[in-house]
Amino acid sequence: MKSFCIETRNLTKISDRKLVNNINFTAYSGEIHTIIGSNGEGKTVFAKLLAGVRSKTSGSILLDGQKIDIHDVRSAQEHGIYMVQQEQIMFPTLSVRDNIIAGSEHIAGTSRIWAPSRKKEDQLCRRYMDMFELDFDLNAPISTLTTAEKRFIQLIRVLIRSPRVLILDEFASCLTYAETEHVFHILEELKQQMAIIFITHNYSVLLRYSDRVTIINDGTNVASFGREEFNEKPFLEHVESMKLNFTYPSLRLSPGRELVHVEHFSNDLFHDADFSLHEGEIIGLAGLSSLERASLVSAITGDTQPVSGSITFPGCQKRPAINVVGENDTDMAVFTSQTIPFNITASNFNRTTTFGFTSNKKMRLYARHYLDRLNFRNVSPDTKTQHLSTGSKQKLIIARSLFNNSNIYIYNEPSKNLDAVSRLELYNMLNALIMEKATVLLISSDFAELIGMCSRIVLMKGGRQIANYSTNYLSVKALSNALE
Amino acid sequence: MFKIERIRRIKEILRDCRQIEVTALSSLLDVSDATIRNDLEELEREGFLTRFHGGATINSPKTEEPVNSSGDTMVEYDKNKEEIGAIAARLIREREWIFLGPGRTTYYIAKALLSRSNINILTNSFLVANVLRNSPTIKVMFLGGQLEHNGFYTVPDDLKKELHNIYLDKAFFSVDGIDLSAGYTLSDTPVLETIHFVKNQSRETIMAIDVTKFNQRAFRKVCDISDIKTVITNAGIPDDYKKYFLEQGIYTYTTFDLKPITF
Numbered sequence: 001m002k003s004f005c006i007e008t009r010n011l012t013k014i015s016d017r018k019l020v021n022n023i024n025f026t027a028y029s030g031e032i033h034t035i036i037g038s039n040g041e042g043k044t045v046f047a048k049l050l051a052g053v054r055s056k057t058s059g060s061i062l063l064d065g066q067k068i069d070i071h072d073v074r075s076a077q078e079h080g081i082y083m084v085q086q087e088q089i090m091f092p093t094l095s096v097r098d099n100i101i102a103g104s105e106h107i108a109g110t111s112r113i114w115a116p117s118r119k120k121e122d123q124l125c126r127r128y129m130d131m132f133e134l135d136f137d138l139n140a141p142i143s144t145l146t147t148a149e150k151r152f153i154q155l156i157r158v159l160i161r162s163p164r165v166l167i168l169d170e171f172a173s174c175l176t177y178a179e180t181e182h183v184f185h186i187l188e189e190l191k192q193q194m195a196i197i198f199i200t201h202n203y204s205v206l207l208r209y210s211d212r213v214t215i216i217n218d219g220t221n222v223a224s225f226g227r228e229e230f231n232e233k234p235f236l237e238h239v240e241s242m243k244l245n246f247t248y249p250s251l252r253l254s255p256g257r258e259l260v261h262v263e264h265f266s267n268d269l270f271h272d273a274d275f276s277l278h279e280g281e282i283i284g285l286a287g288l289s290s291l292e293r294a295s296l297v298s299a300i301t302g303d304t305q306p307v308s309g310s311i312t313f314p315g316c317q318k319r320p321a322i323n324v325v326g327e328n329d330t331d332m333a334v335f336t337s338q339t340i341p342f343n344i345t346a347s348n349f350n351r352t353t354t355f356g357f358t359s360n361k362k363m364r365l366y367a368r369h370y371l372d373r374l375n376f377r378n379v380s381p382d383t384k385t386q387h388l389s390t391g392s393k394q395k396l397i398i399a400r401s402l403f404n405n406s407n408i409y410i411y412n413e414p415s416k417n418l419d420a421v422s423r424l425e426l427y428n429m430l431n432a433l434i435m436e437k438a439t440v441l442l443i444s445s446d447f448a449e450l451i452g453m454c455s456r457i458v459l460m461k462g463g464r465q466i467a468n469y470s471t472n473y474l475s476v477k478a479l480s481n482a483l484e
Numbered sequence: 485m486f487k488i489e490r491i492r493r494i495k496e497i498l499r500d501c502r503q504i505e506v507t508a509l510s511s512l513l514d515v516s517d518a519t520i521r522n523d524l525e526e527l528e529r530e531g532f533l534t535r536f537h538g539g540a541t542i543n544s545p546k547t548e549e550p551v552n553s554s555g556d557t558m559v560e561y562d563k564n565k566e567e568i569g570a571i572a573a574r575l576i577r578e579r580e581w582i583f584l585g586p587g588r589t590t591y592y593i594a595k596a597l598l599s600r601s602n603i604n605i606l607t608n609s610f611l612v613a614n615v616l617r618n619s620p621t622i623k624v625m626f627l628g629g630q631l632e633h634n635g636f637y638t639v640p641d642d643l644k645k646e647l648h649n650i651y652l653d654k655a656f657f658s659v660d661g662i663d664l665s666a667g668y669t670l671s672d673t674p675v676l677e678t679i680h681f682v683k684n685q686s687r688e689t690i691m692a693i694d695v696t697k698f699n700q701r702a703f704r705k706v707c708d709i710s711d712i713k714t715v716i717t718n719a720g721i722p723d724d725y726k727k728y729f730l731e732q733g734i735y736t737y738t739t740f741d742l743k744p745i746t747f
Contacts, residue, residue: 249737365747375719405744421726432740
């Protein structure tokens, strides 16, 4: 296939401020081009401009030297530019097959009038699933798949459209090392037919797989390097500033009264989990797979029942509000079609009523209050919810919980998609929450994070609780040894 | 609600929103526009706010009345410093020997320690000593010397001799400015000496510095930012400082006020 390139010249996007600043960028077919940078917003907005999800303010996008007009997703797709976004968006009630084929029926079948036959659809799906060595029942509801499996389906959904330019935004953040290797193995084969643009924070992913790297910071193209330059000083200097040995703002408070009691809890995935959450504590939970994490969260929120044992909330007649933050949960919880004031006050509309109707003025007052308190940057009550960064969306959910005076928080892998500064804010916010007598259950696979922020860590292995250590004399090495 | 309560609510709302329209206040507090206008007139006479057509803006903090319950009218109320004080107090453990330097931020640290016990404080700040006199469970050692009127602290004659054989667990200081190129800076030379000597005798030195000091440069340099391993400040500081702190491996605490509020 003839090689081509996609290029941007002076691409700029200004909304409330300069999000993308005069970016000149070139990516070639046959290459995996990684975009990396510490500030999350610039990179994703740039990618969205290429994919038509957001419209540019000025500058041009060229495909093989020819200027092309990209003003919406459809026009981008007509030129073969497709993007797999950070958020996992599926049709939750449809089957695996329907999720792959939806919108692409004309590719599965030959007719433009009649829907393709089930056989043809299956053939198409199987072809790509075999490429990924996946074996799902195509009739199964998409909800039965794990997060990682859904990620693959997201990719397949785009691949069946034979993209020329494939943009992946933080694709590997919820995948294990082995799964990431697998994906890149396939991308290596696919890249001959397309240009692949990969956005990440993860330095090691960058090193292993990229042919070319562009560093975008605060919406500006800082530098570009080819693979041959990876061992040289200029590149290494740039990257050093991103490889941070994180200093955690540890705060240890004396625990107050018990808020959550997990007593000899067992279900199909867990066996005899037993721990407590008190006011003023951050308790860590390590050694869970993504399925186990989801199962525990739904057991605590009461969506599923334990098979034996119990999860009780001492001192409360009925189940108190449990706030879940992080990973998929934030994306699921944010009402993207509603305003920010709505999102914040949604937990307790009663507080915003005058004469029995919700008052926009009150909602805005509360919104402005929380936007200020939680240090949202460049966000006003009028900002569109869908334009918020990952870190801001997390804060939005926290504002919603604070509005409802809740005090039980479950943080589920919250720092995976955050850059260093946002992580610092997250940790300091955890401290602020426990100072207000909340309790936090921090579920994470980052041992340094757990030891840095938690007063105790509960260790699970294969769903069995194997330890409940205080973090006073615990080291990362000891933790990883215990979980071997 | 009564007028006193209403006035109090108006002040609370303005402290948060900085500026608000008469119509917003009247619907929030469920009274007529005319009533609100009267209240605003009164508050303007008091010096709390400035009215404009259709609303009012809160006046800058200099004209706010101090809200110190213990009767300390010497220190103006400063929310940022109060939040820093709360976090700093949580970092102090029983039986530790703590040095609190001069300044209003350390006053708030002392204030936050009032209910604690079994802590030993060494200080040369009058503000600190004054607030801690009400706390019999905290041992306070006051370093005497020449009285510095402006900053309300003393300058010992021979710091080296005073601090000889004294070992501290933590020392908290505040300065006048922090700047990425100039480092930590302050204007009062005697405080500079205090910091240098105490730093050497203390296991940990912690800078308690509020958001208004960032990107400010005062007369004399104390040290580089990278020389102090822990910083307590407010959440609103510029991102490039947060990045710098992380790059240098500095423990950075930023305060958030998450207390519940009702409008």
